[in-house]
Amino acid sequence: MGGYFKNIKNGFQSVFEGLSVTMASMLVRPVTVQYPETDISSNETIQRSYKSTLMGMPENYRGVLGVNLETCTSCGLCVKACPIECIVIDTVKCDKTKLTDNSGNTVLNRFTQKEALKTRASTRFDINIGKCMFCGLCVIACPTRAIQHTNIFEMNRHNLDDLVIAFVPEEEKRAAMARGEEIEKEAAAKKAAKAKAAKEKQKEEKTDD
């Protein structure tokens, strides 16, 4: 009989507490973010309410690939590493330069531990994020960590063509092409001069005889 009245008391108590919990959550702001309308990447309150970095993504999140052309040697290892060939690189010759990163430090090739040398420049560096499967093999292959995953996850585009991200801007491409042609011409001129010199030397040697 004691259990009978205890049950009634428990019933009333739990309903009282339960109703207060639901009423409280009704009065607290909903947590829903109305995603496409709310700009999540510039909304500070949303970012602050997460512990992690930008937009609440963890640092090792594999988002859209990003390329830092400052440290890229255009070696093409990423193209070879990519299993679905979503990276396309065209290169031309350029002046031999030692690479420095954004803070001015010399970039090392992290496999050989030597200074990374840039001998070729990209005229085209396209990544098709429609094909990309975010495996990260290109990131592993890159000797200078120029290609890396960002934590951007918004990949929707209105056009299929927009799915291809071009990292080399048009002016830079034209400049690199022009410089490449110059270098080719210079090299050709040098070669010609060398050949001529060699010929003359041969001639001299012949006349000596």
Next chain:
Amino acid sequence: MESILLGLGLEEATAQILGAILKALIVLLFFVTVGGVLTWVERRLSGFMQSRLGPNRVGPQGFLQWIADGVKLVFKEDLVPDGADRVLFRLAPYFCLIGVFCTLVVLPWGSGIIIADLNVGLFYFISITSLVVIGVLMAGWSSNNKWSLLGGMRAAAQIVSYEIPVGLGLLVPILISGTLSMQGIMASQGWLPWDWMLFKSPFTVLSFFIFFVGSLAEANRIPFDLPEAESELVSGYCTEYTGFRYAVFFLSEWANLFVVGALTTVVYLGGGNLPGMISGLWVVSLLVFFLKTGLVVFLIIWIRWTLPRFRIDQLMKLSWKYLLPAAFLAFFGQALWMLLTWKLPLVQLAMAVLIFLTFLVLLYLFIKRVSVNIKEQKTSVNSPLPAEAGK
């Protein structure tokens, strides 16, 4: 309405029939609108209670969602499953609809506003809602589906058992007002809270609880929605229904929500009673009635998102072992209380005020508890615990 039609030069019999049809149409339109709007209100409120937004796309604040849903359902194919009892299957939703719809006849919307003030109003109310059981059972039986049949059987068992405590619980207000007419019950209360039926004596409070819990069960609302029980029975008795018939089931369910709220308001919360000075203003009376009904409907929705579903044996236990004895206790207690205080109206009033004050104290405690819970819920998941922050 008949007088207007007579004025147009119609014969008396035609005017009577036309008037009746017009009245029925008006009430039907009201019924459909209330049922529809309540679906939106419920979804929106449930959203807020779960820290979501709920439907907010169609129209301002998503208000037109119910029209969109209705249009969608009407355009769906009307399927009758193979092996179903076709006649019963097609008829069943309308039994549910009629069972709820006919209750509107005796609902007093305010003092003097009623379609038919029957002298057995409350009795009519209890009996006409029993049609819903027949509809649900028919739907379950005729679907040729085990889940449906189980749902229908459960509904029958549940509604029949809860009708007894509800009927006995309603005896207490009938005892006090001395009439079964809805207007009579409303008129026996005043506009002040301690004149309401709810606060008249401890036994009316008890009878209110019995009636309210029983009505939840009769309306198949969570925590008593075993006939539907999605996790066990797919969708219970309406598993096989599609399109318009499905919409009719749900319309009657949500309209039932309104009807339960309205009945509670009329019988226990003073209905649309107004203070003596402005008692003639029927619009205000209507507003008061709708406000109180809305609060009760809110309470029902609120309970839905608070309590989990009962098990079938717990459901039966609650009805037969707890509510039924309590209903008898309330009835005899109230009879005794009325005998003892027959010539002491002051004692009655003092008791009413005392109970009202007790309710206020409970409300205060509840608000305090809510504020504690709000503080707890506002703490962000990622923020350090208070103990860690102190270090």
